[in-house]
Amino acid sequence: MVAGAAEIIRYHITALTNQPSPDLLDLTLCLLQSATTLHLAKTLIRGDQTTRPTYQVSGLTRPFLTLAALYTDDEQLHRGSVKLVNGFIYVRLIIFSYRVLKLDRVFTGPAVYAHAIFIGGLLAVYEAGIPFGVPAYVIQVGLVTSLHRFVADYVQRRTATGRRPQHIELGIHVRLLLFAGLADLQTIKWYQKPLELMSRINDSYGTNQET
Structure with a gap:
């Protein structure tokens, strides 16, 4: 501010x-x-x-x-x-x-x-x-929203239950996107605080896959 x-x-x-x-x-x-x-x-x-x-x-x-x-x-x-x-x-x-x-x-x-x-x-x-600022703005919001989901799906596909983030093979580009916050909030919290949230996130991912 x-x-x-x-x-x-x-x-x-x-x-x-x-x-x-x-x-x-x-x-x-x-x-x-x-x-x-x-x-x-x-x-x-x-x-x-x-x-x-x-x-x-x-x-x-x-x-x-x-x-x-x-x-x-x-x-x-x-x-x-x-x-x-x-x-x-x-x-x-x-x-x-x-x-x-x-x-x-x-x-x-x-x-x-x-x-x-x-x-x-x-x-x-x-x-x-x-x-063309207004249409460009709307398109950008849509693209960033899609990027959030893409990064989350990418991390989820490479996640083995119980493994810590440092043991997961993520490309440097994905790590940079996570550092910048360009992923859904659930994935960012899991990446930053794995010991506190690992179990809950894995359970949630399993529920999402079933639904």
């Missing part, structure tokens, strides 16, 4: 006198905000299966946008990257709107949060004005 707020405030203060151009400080703040977003989303339990991918798309996309803006000195691309941070503001406004409209009586708390995260992201992408 601090890194994101610093980016937005710095951008708008600069915009009072001239069109902001990206520099190394902007890139540093962006990387910090993206890294903390990915870290927090890694073990997020609120919302539904789309919530973590939605956060992760923002954390993965913004560094590339800021790097491209810095390399090309593209002021519009820089503006778009900064505006994506506004998604956090929209999320709070949407949750507040649900409460005012009594929609929280229709939807469960996790559903309200999931709706707010996804819609807030859409609004931020639209405000950013990036060409």
Whole structure:
């Protein structure tokens, strides 16, 4: 929140006198905000299966946008990257709107949060004005959600009951994806805390296979 707020405030203060151009400080703040977003989303339990991918798309996309803006000195691309941070503001406004409209009586708390995260992201992408940003955003969320399931299935296929993660042959690319949190939460918890969760995860996997 601090890194994101610093980016937005710095951008708008600069915009009072001239069109902001990206520099190394902007890139540093962006990387910090993206890294903390990915870290927090890694073990997020609120919302539904789309919530973590939605956060992760923002954390993965913004560094590339800021790097491209810095390399090309593209002021519009820089503006778009900064505006994506506004998604956090929209999320709070949407949750507040649900409460005012009594929609929280229709939807469960996790559903309200999931709706707010996804819609807030859409609004931020639209405000950013990036060409084809909205459809690209929706496609990215879908791809990251599919990646979560793919990594989980990959790990499951190579898991022998009772074996610890360090004894399982996983490619370096899979280990990097698990480290980044790009898998379903159950698999990440199993990978990080095998002694506490091994039995429960194996039982759950067995139940899923039977169903």
